[in-house]
Amino acid sequence: MITRRTSLNYQDIYLEVFDGHIDTLFNGIDEQFALGFMQHLxxxxxxxxxxxxxxxxxxxxxxxxxxxxVFLNFVDKIEEWKRRFPAVEIVIFNAPSNLAFFESLIKYLQTEHPNELLLSDPEKEIALIKAYLQINSKKTKPSGFEEIKQAYPDEVMLWTLFSSSFQDADLVNRDFLELWQIETFKAIKLFEYFEKDEQTNEILSRFLEIFSCDSWKTYLKASAGMAIATIDSPNYRGNNFIEVDPQLPFYDLAIEILLQIGIEPIEATIQDDYLYLRNKPIFRTGEAKFQVIYKRFFIEKIFRSLYFQLNVDILAILTPILDTDPPVGF
Incomplete structure (x- = not known):
């Protein structure tokens, strides 16, 4: 069964088009306040x-x-759309817009703004909901439901929602535990291969030296262990924060891995594939505390950073031997 659900945008609520840059809506939003709303979402x-x-x-x-x-005005608008289209779940928030919102907000927070506004908390709440609605405007038609008003509204709504769902299917239909299991299995097999093969053992040794590990199992315990702590289970709600206990034997290793994951990408822009957020899925909030912005990207990145470092080690070893540029795709 397909759940018919659509998200309201800026024009649907405020009855006007917002023509400014989204950063103007973030002006005055501080890091602590922003991260709190990301946590709620x-x-x-x-x-x-x-x-x-x-x-x-x-x-x-x-x-x-x-x-x-302000809240009551939002309720009136939502209920008005619901009365017009009772078979559709009228909402505001959705996974793709969450990611675009997180990505835009994090990029803003990590840029200096000399003319920062001084806003009260209620003003910040309004600014952030306007920013979210504007992101929805970029992902839906500017007129919201204009097409639905035409003939056969049920069919138009059905096929509009059905066709638009494919682009973000991997973000909405996700099983974090399955993702973690697959990535952990791949990492174990890769490490076992590097350990047994004499030609690749040097690469593994170089990798372990970089992270000051006595074995690849120690590395995997630290990385995979932090990843699984974010995943929901029948008896446990996955944590959106990672706080590394200084008493852990691999404390330094865990912090180094998290810092690698949170490294600034060289070039990343706001795109539909959320390149910036995929590269930087965590936000450091303390000496040993990190907030996970999006769990799927964090799990993917914690393993992909492993493959990236191994690739660097391979190039470092092979380049002098080849005495030329490394082969394309290596």
Whole structure:
């Protein structure tokens, strides 16, 4: 069964088009406040998938008491669209827009802004919801539901939602535990191969030396262990924060791995494939504390950083031997 769900955009709520740059809406948003809202969006993603859940999320996790009037205006707009299209879940938040919102906000936070505004918390709440709605505007038609008003509205809605869902299917239909199992299995097999083969053993030794590891199993315990701590299970809610205990025997290794994952990409722009966020899926909030911005990208990156470093080690060993540029694709 296909759940018919669509997200409201800026024009749907404010009845006008926003022509400015999204950074103007982030002006005055501080790091602590922004990361708090990212945490809410990650933690409550099962709540705001329905119209009723979206309203509940806005009431309990977005708008403070000082913004009661603003909240009630949002409820009126959502319920108005719901009355017009009762078979559709009218919402605001969705996984693809979450990622674009996180990515845009993180890039803003990591850029200096000399003319930063001084906003109150209620003003920040309004600014962030406007920014989110503007991101929805970029992902939907500017007029929102204009096409649906035409003949056969049910069929138009059905096929619009059905066709638009493929681009982000891997982001919405995801099993983090399965992803972790696959990546861990691949890493184990790769390490075992490098360990047994004399020609690749030098590469493995070089890799372990870089991370000051006595064995690849120690590296994998640290990296895979941090990754699985973010995954939900029947008895455990995956953590969106990683805090490394200084008493752990591989404390330094764990911090080094996380710093590698959070490294600034050389060139990354806001794109539909979320290149920036895929390269930087965590945000350091303390000496040994990191906030996971998006779990899937974190799990992927924690293993891909391993493959990237091994590739660097291979090039370092082979380049002098070849005395030429390394082969394309190596």
């Amino acid at each position: 990650n933690f409550h993603e099962d709540l705001y998938k329905t119209t009723a859940g979206c309203i509940q999320f806005l009431r309990e996790n977005w708008f403070s008491h000082a913004n009661t009037e």
